[in-house]
Amino acid sequence: MADVVVTGTNIRSANTEGFNPVQTISREEIRTSGKSTTSDLLRSISANTGNGSNETQNSGWSSGAAGIGLRGLSQKNTLVLLNGRRVANYGFPGGGLSDTFVNLNALPMVAVQRLEVLKDGASAVYGSDAVAGVTNIITRQNFEGLEFGASYGVADQGGLETTTAKLVGGYGNLDDDGFNILISLEAYTRERLDQDERDLTKSGIYSDLPGGRWNGWSAKGARFLVNGQSVPFLNAAGQCPEGMVLTASAPIDGLQGNTCAINLAPHTTLIPSTDRYQAYVHATARLTPQVEAFGEVLYSYVEGASLFGSSPFFTLEGGRFALNAQTGLAEPVSNLLPANNPYNPYGVATPIEYTFFDLGRTLKTNESESYRALAGLRGNTEKFDWEAAIYASGSTERETVSGGFANRWTLAQALADGTLNLHNPGATPQAVLDGIRLSTVRPAESRLYGADFKITGELFTLPAGQIGYAAGIEYRNESLVSRNPWQIDAGLQVRPAIAAVDGERDVFAAFAEFNIPVFSNLDIQIAGRADEYSDFGSAFSPKAGLRWKLHDKLAVRASASRGFRAPSLSENSASTMISYGSVIDPYDPDLPNSRQSPTFFTVGNTDLEPEETKSLNFGAVFTPTRSSVISVDWYQIKLDNLIGTNNITTVVQNNNPADVIRDSRGKLQAVYNRYQNLTSLETSGIDVDISHRWATDNWGDFTASSAYTHLLEYKRPNTVGGPILDYAGTNRGATLPADKATTRLGWSRNAFNANLTWYYTSGYDQATVIAGQTSVDAYNQFDAYLGWAISDKISLYAKIENLFDEAPPHDASFPGVRAPYDFGQYDLRGRYFRIGFDASF
Numbered sequence: 001m002a003d004v005v006v007t008g009t010n011i012r013s014a015n016t017e018g019f020n021p022v023q024t025i026s027r028e029e030i031r032t033s034g035k036s037t038t039s040d041l042l043r044s045i046s047a048n049t050g051n052g053s054n055e056t057q058n059s060g061w062s063s064g065a066a067g068i069g070l071r072g073l074s075q076k077n078t079l080v081l082l083n084g085r086r087v088a089n090y091g092f093p094g095g096g097l098s099d100t101f102v103n104l105n106a107l108p109m110v111a112v113q114r115l116e117v118l119k120d121g122a123s124a125v126y127g128s129d130a131v132a133g134v135t136n137i138i139t140r141q142n143f144e145g146l147e148f149g150a151s152y153g154v155a156d157q158g159g160l161e162t163t164t165a166k167l168v169g170g171y172g173n174l175d176d177d178g179f180n181i182l183i184s185l186e187a188y189t190r191e192r193l194d195q196d197e198r199d200l201t202k203s204g205i206y207s208d209l210p211g212g213r214w215n216g217w218s219a220k221g222a223r224f225l226v227n228g229q230s231v232p233f234l235n236a237a238g239q240c241p242e243g244m245v246l247t248a249s250a251p252i253d254g255l256q257g258n259t260c261a262i263n264l265a266p267h268t269t270l271i272p273s274t275d276r277y278q279a280y281v282h283a284t285a286r287l288t289p290q291v292e293a294f295g296e297v298l299y300s301y302v303e304g305a306s307l308f309g310s311s312p313f314f315t316l317e318g319g320r321f322a323l324n325a326q327t328g329l330a331e332p333v334s335n336l337l338p339a340n341n342p343y344n345p346y347g348v349a350t351p352i353e354y355t356f357f358d359l360g361r362t363l364k365t366n367e368s369e370s371y372r373a374l375a376g377l378r379g380n381t382e383k384f385d386w387e388a389a390i391y392a393s394g395s396t397e398r399e400t401v402s403g404g405f406a407n408r409w410t411l412a413q414a415l416a417d418g419t420l421n422l423h424n425p426g427a428t429p430q431a432v433l434d435g436i437r438l439s440t441v442r443p444a445e446s447r448l449y450g451a452d453f454k455i456t457g458e459l460f461t462l463p464a465g466q467i468g469y470a471a472g473i474e475y476r477n478e479s480l481v482s483r484n485p486w487q488i489d490a491g492l493q494v495r496p497a498i499a500a501v502d503g504e505r506d507v508f509a510a511f512a513e514f515n516i517p518v519f520s521n522l523d524i525q526i527a528g529r530a531d532e533y534s535d536f537g538s539a540f541s542p543k544a545g546l547r548w549k550l551h552d553k554l555a556v557r558a559s560a561s562r563g564f565r566a567p568s569l570s571e572n573s574a575s576t577m578i579s580y581g582s583v584i585d586p587y588d589p590d591l592p593n594s595r596q597s598p599t600f601f602t603v604g605n606t607d608l609e610p611e612e613t614k615s616l617n618f619g620a621v622f623t624p625t626r627s628s629v630i631s632v633d634w635y636q637i638k639l640d641n642l643i644g645t646n647n648i649t650t651v652v653q654n655n656n657p658a659d660v661i662r663d664s665r666g667k668l669q670a671v672y673n674r675y676q677n678l679t680s681l682e683t684s685g686i687d688v689d690i691s692h693r694w695a696t697d698n699w700g701d702f703t704a705s706s707a708y709t710h711l712l713e714y715k716r717p718n719t720v721g722g723p724i725l726d727y728a729g730t731n732r733g734a735t736l737p738a739d740k741a742t743t744r745l746g747w748s749r750n751a752f753n754a755n756l757t758w759y760y761t762s763g764y765d766q767a768t769v770i771a772g773q774t775s776v777d778a779y780n781q782f783d784a785y786l787g788w789a790i791s792d793k794i795s796l797y798a799k800i801e802n803l804f805d806e807a808p809p810h811d812a813s814f815p816g817v818r819a820p821y822d823f824g825q826y827d828l829r830g831r832y833f834r835i836g837f838d839a840s841f
Contacts, residue, residue, distance in 0.1 A: 179285040688707075
């Protein structure tokens with residue numbers, strides 16, 4: 001068997017039973033899965049417990065992007081590699097500032113040979129970010145031939161039409177010709193899905209469901225606020241402005257009186273549209289019998305569009321802010337309708353809540369261009385192998401908002417002189433609207449430059465075998481710049497969404513690793529890595545592992561390591577974020593314990609220290625037959641100096657006036673938070689992987705596999721210095737189901753092959769009992785695949801995702817954007833059909 005390098009080590013070995021648990025997803029499994037993208041496939045694995053961003057969650061900050069967060073530790077704790085080396089992070093951090101991550105949607109799919117997921121800490125090998133594990137995307141090598149294909153998909157309930165096309169070509173044989181070049185091209189397009197396209201969400205009314213009311217509606221279409229009551233904004237004929245409905249306010253927000261309300265379902269995106277175009281080239285040339293040159297170039301263009309769910313239109317209301325252009329601080333924007341305004345019947349300045357349809361919808365379009373270029377040499381001598389490479393990687397983002405923003409000064413002037421027709425907005429002069437409407441562009445740029453050199457070989461021979469080793473050095477320069485639209489910095493835009501970052505650093509590292517055969521059946525791994533960061537200092541990460549083959553059919557493995565996660569450039573720079581969402585307010589003057597939508601302020605901290613981690617792993621691998629493997633692993637990860645912010649719900653519950661801003665009635669307006677080194681986090685769990693293959697004479701070949709993860713605990717404080725709470729199996733923070741499993745059954749016979757995949761996600765407990773609901777139900781999804789090779793060159797296939805059209809389980813806390821299910825775990829695409837063909841020559 002040829003020696004290979006498995007993710008989690010730099011030492012080549014013929015032993016596939018390593019020191020660390022690695023889940024490998026082969027090209028065949030990728031092809032026959034129900035998934036069509038790298039991100040969908042990786043996010044479906046059982047170790048991806050939760051707390052990672054997907055496209056639905058990112059519809060506000062970074063449409064079209066997706067990351068992976070193993071062990072529930074969020075995506076900033078999972079290192080993503082392409083062929084064993086880093087790629088640049090996405091330019092817009094997830095959640096505005098909190099999580100820097102690699103956009104999985106920008107990585108190649110059709111050129112992939114296999115995906116390796118290391119489910120153990122690996123800072124001793126890779127450095128920062130490899131706290132929860134490593135995802136390594138490995139492309140095809142020495143491929144010869146031509147492949148192309150296309151597919152079309154559509155949801156059973158309509159919408160989300162998807163088309164894909166691919167081309168992969170390889171020329172030259174490294175052994176015979178001395179070179180090989182692989183080129184892959186792929187395209188992926190998908191329509192947007194909005195809430196009015198699904199039965200569950202289109203009405204916006206959930207009064208018949210636990211915890212439900214008119215959650216999908218806004219009572220702030222057009223109304224006055226008078227003595228704590230809602231008074232609708234009506235014309236002389238008693239009509240609301242066009243597009244609004246006269247109804248009671250109480251079912252929507254608990255306020256007494258009537259209002260001109262809006263159903264926001266047609267203006268809220270469930271899944272963004274996306275267009276993705278990617279090109280990948282990999283080349284290898286043999287310069288001498290001992291030296292090879294290699295290189296690769298990846299280019300990706302991704303465009304995603306969605307309606308900003310929290311605020312699809314501009315609404316003038318209390319709690320609105322704009323930046324002061326001189327001080328850079330936020331200052332309030334008045335929602336008082338002047339006394340002399342012709343649409344003010346009260347004769348005194350009166351607070352209003354008014355949504356301006358004519359300023360357009362906040363359609364956000366995120367364009368992303370990313371690349372990685374790499375060149376290197378590798379060779380071998382009589383005593384060791386060596387490899388050196390340099391690379392450059394980047395991701396450039398551009399977020400355009402076509403409407404739904406207002407110029408604070410021209411808006412105030414139009415309200416003062418009455419040129420805005422508030423009863424009949426369509427009659428407002430176009431010049432007035434053009435003067436108020438803002439269209440903005442938010443740019444960002446992430447860059448990564450690096451070089452590395454390493455050697456691997458064997459030191460000397462012990463009675464039980466040779467000591468293998470690897471050692472090397474590495475240099476990286478990382479930078480992240482995210483700018484505000486100029487209208488924000490100039491103090492023009494009302495309700496600015498801000499995620500400003502400007503950070504750069506250099507990283508130097510040296511590492512070494514040894515595999516020591518103690519006995520013929522017992523090996524020990526020792527590894528260490530020293531990192532020097534220009535912004536916070538140094539860190540050393542040691543690791544020790546053991547592999548003990550107790551029997552031909554049974555081996556045990558164990559590892560212990562210390563690691564770190566450097567503060568991200570968005571956490572430890574002078575960064576600022578202003579965002580909008582919802583939080584349960586126990587002190588709301590109109591409806592206590594209802595969900596409110598204040599402005600959230602988050603700021604960076606240049607004095608942050610790195611997170612320190614300790615990881616333990618113990619497992620056993622049982623191979624009862626040559627075609628069967630069973631592995632069981634227990635893991636534990638402890639983090640100290642945890643970087644994060646206070647729990648927003650707790651901040652609101654504490655109601656400290658320094659952090660919680662309310663109006664004169666006590667209505668929640670704004671919440672302030674900042675990054676800090678918190679106390680600790682501890683999580684542990686169990687992984688079980690089972691696979692079996694068997695062949696029959698008449699019925700074909702069968703495969704069965706299952707990957708199961710049980711989250712035993714996930715303990716951390718929800719406030720700085722607060723008590724340690726267990727988040728496992730709850731929605732106390734991000735939803736973390738205690739159990740996830742992926743089970744596959746495969747069959748092939750002659751020209752046909754089929755797969756059925758079962759994705760299981762357990763239910764979870766409600767952190768707060770709502771409308772009598774103490775827990776949320778489990779979720780089961782089945783995906784099916786059927787392929788037919790009509791010749792040795794052409795095959796057809798059909799895929800069905802969510803075969804039984806399972807709906808997301810109801811969550812009475814309404815954690816989604818005005819929807820009763822968790823957007824981080826589920827979506828509303830429903831049953832989805834896809835057909836396609838593949839051809840190879």
